[in-house]
Amino acid sequence: MLDITNLHATVAGKPILNGVSLHVPAGEVHAIMGPNGSGKSTLAYLLAGRPGYEATEGGATFDGRDLLAMEAHERAAAGLFLGFQYPVEIPGISYLQFLRESLNSQRRARAEEELSAAEFIKLAKAQAQLLGMDTEMLKRPVNVGFSGGEKKRAEMVQMGIMSPRFAVLDETDSGLDIDALKAVGAGINRIMRAPDKGVLLITHYQRLLDYVEPDKVHVLYRGEIVRSGGPELSHELERQGYAEAAA
Amino acid sequence: MTAPFPTHRQEEWRYADLEALKPVWEQFAEPVTMTVAAGESLEEVWLPSADDVQLRRIQVALGKAAKARIFALNTAPVYGRIELEVSLEEGAEFELFGANIGAGLSTNEIVTNVKHVGIGGRSRQTVRSVLNGKAIGSYLGKVEVARGAQRTDAEQSVKAMLLDRGATANCKPELEIFADDVKCAHGASVGELDAMQLFYAESRGLDPAGARSLLLEGFVMGLWDSASDGDAIRDAAREALRKVVA
Numbered sequence: 339m340l341d342i343t344n345l346h347a348t349v350a351g352k353p354i355l356n357g358v359s360l361h362v363p364a365g366e367v368h369a370i371m372g373p374n375g376s377g378k379s380t381l382a383y384l385l386a387g388r389p390g391y392e393a394t395e396g397g398a399t400f401d402g403r404d405l406l407a408m409e410a411h412e413r414a415a416a417g418l419f420l421g422f423q424y425p426v427e428i429p430g431i432s433y434l435q436f437l438r439e440s441l442n443s444q445r446r447a448r449a450e451e452e453l454s455a456a457e458f459i460k461l462a463k464a465q466a467q468l469l470g471m472d473t474e475m476l477k478r479p480v481n482v483g484f485s486g487g488e489k490k491r492a493e494m495v496q497m498g499i500m501s502p503r504f505a506v507l508d509e510t511d512s513g514l515d516i517d518a519l520k521a522v523g524a525g526i527n528r529i530m531r532a533p534d535k536g537v538l539l540i541t542h543y544q545r546l547l548d549y550v551e552p553d554k555v556h557v558l559y560r561g562e563i564v565r566s567g568g569p570e571l572s573h574e575l576e577r578q579g580y581a582e583a584a585a
Numbered sequence: 586m587t588a589p590f591p592t593h594r595q596e597e598w599r600y601a602d603l604e605a606l607k608p609v610w611e612q613f614a615e616p617v618t619m620t621v622a623a624g625e626s627l628e629e630v631w632l633p634s635a636d637d638v639q640l641r642r643i644q645v646a647l648g649k650a651a652k653a654r655i656f657a658l659n660t661a662p663v664y665g666r667i668e669l670e671v672s673l674e675e676g677a678e679f680e681l682f683g684a685n686i687g688a689g690l691s692t693n694e695i696v697t698n699v700k701h702v703g704i705g706g707r708s709r710q711t712v713r714s715v716l717n718g719k720a721i722g723s724y725l726g727k728v729e730v731a732r733g734a735q736r737t738d739a740e741q742s743v744k745a746m747l748l749d750r751g752a753t754a755n756c757k758p759e760l761e762i763f764a765d766d767v768k769c770a771h772g773a774s775v776g777e778l779d780a781m782q783l784f785y786a787e788s789r790g791l792d793p794a795g796a797r798s799l800l801l802e803g804f805v806m807g808l809w810d811s812a813s814d815g816d817a818i819r820d821a822a823r824e825a826l827r828k829v830v831a
Binding site: 386388414415426427439441443479496 | 799
């Protein structure tokens with residue numbers, strides 16, 4: 339599904355990724371753990387196509403297609419979703435309008451029929467309710483006035499509405515209290531646990547992995563994957579810290 | 586007798602397209618007067634027409650504790666001018682939400698003179714411009730606070746988005762204050778679309794053109810949020826943006 343091979347990247351002239359290789363097959367959830375500055379968010383942005391983040395060597399394919407050659411919106415239409423660490427505010431545009439236009443743009447790109455306003459509202463309300471988000475918030479401007487936890491929950495509602503084939507979730511657990519963490523974890527399992535879907539879960543901490551059990555855990559340290567293992571590796575990291583595990 | 590034809594030397598006509606104004610001047614030489622009696626409220630929505638040259642020259646007199654709220658969309662193909670002279674008596678409130686949306690060689694301007702005459706008046710002016718091609722969009726806003734008009738609270742917020750290097754935004758807030766206990770704030774910015782907002786929208790599947798027009802819509806549409814019947818101006822603004830972005 340997602341294949342990353344010897345990926346090198348610099349941001350603003352500074353090398354951040356120094357040869358990352360990773361294979362996430364369909365049906366699996368992989369976690370990437372690592373300290374601040376290890377390159378986790380750079381990897382996420384690179385996969386999603388943020389301008390200014392470019393590979394200097396190596397590459398990534400998604401279902402065999404050259405991911406890095408695609409524009410951000412083409413990656414979304416191909417089924418890739420990035421859950422933002424810091425969801426962006428867009429004043430003046432309601433969540434309903436933003437997501438309906440986004441989803442229909444994806445559907446047009448895939449030559450699928452667009453959803454009517456009524457169909458979309460039904461879908462959006464259902465997903466909001468499943469994630470415990472007040473459906474009235476969908477009428478508010480995108481993320482404006484949302485708390486940190488509400489923004490992260492809203493990211494998961496977006497994921498539920500888009501129903502992507504692959505999700506890169508960048509510290510979706512940060513800023514969440516225990517109840518929200520549970521809801522978000524359950525949401526990830528419900529939306530993304532399927533034989534034809536995959537997830538790359540980027541996190542600092544073990545706690546989200548209590549709710550979303552990964553098939554594999556990778557340690558990213560100074561721009562390289564220094565260790566890979568099963569779910570037990572995250573517990574080891576929690577006990578020992580990254581420096582020791584990376585050594 | 587018709588009022589003398591303006592010149593660029595007059596500050597309030599500095600950026601005007603006088604050539605376009607000339608043939609229609611007689612029609613607009615005298616401002617229209619509106620009065621809002623003490624305690625009364627007025628809400629106006631000013632929609633654009635299809636004419637090449639569109640002018641509104643309005644004088645509004647607000648009595649004690651009177652309120653006026655004006656929503657105005659200025660998007661003439663050649664020259665559009667919305668000119669407002671407002672006087673506020675004690676406790677009066679005035680709000681203007683205006684947009685200049687222009688493309689090609691058009692000039693659109695919003696020119697205001699808000700006179701706080703009585704104490705405790707409040708004025709809010711919010712103007713957003715979206716300009717493409719070689720369009721010019723201007724806001725000239727003068728606020729006068731008379732000697733006795735203590736506790737005046739006046740605010741001007743002006744932002745412009747330039748979609749082309751050839752486009753020009755002029756913004757000139759001007760304060761003339763003769764009272765000592767007043768609050769007069771103004772903020773202005775000229776910018777481009779936010780790169781992170783664009784990426785966020787594109788990461789959700791909007792193509793670059795779709796993402797740009799959505800963000801521009803957000804930039805302008807926030808103006809009409811408090812309109813009690815804002816559907817017409819919303820539709821007109823969307824239509825104007827579509828033309829300007831295309």
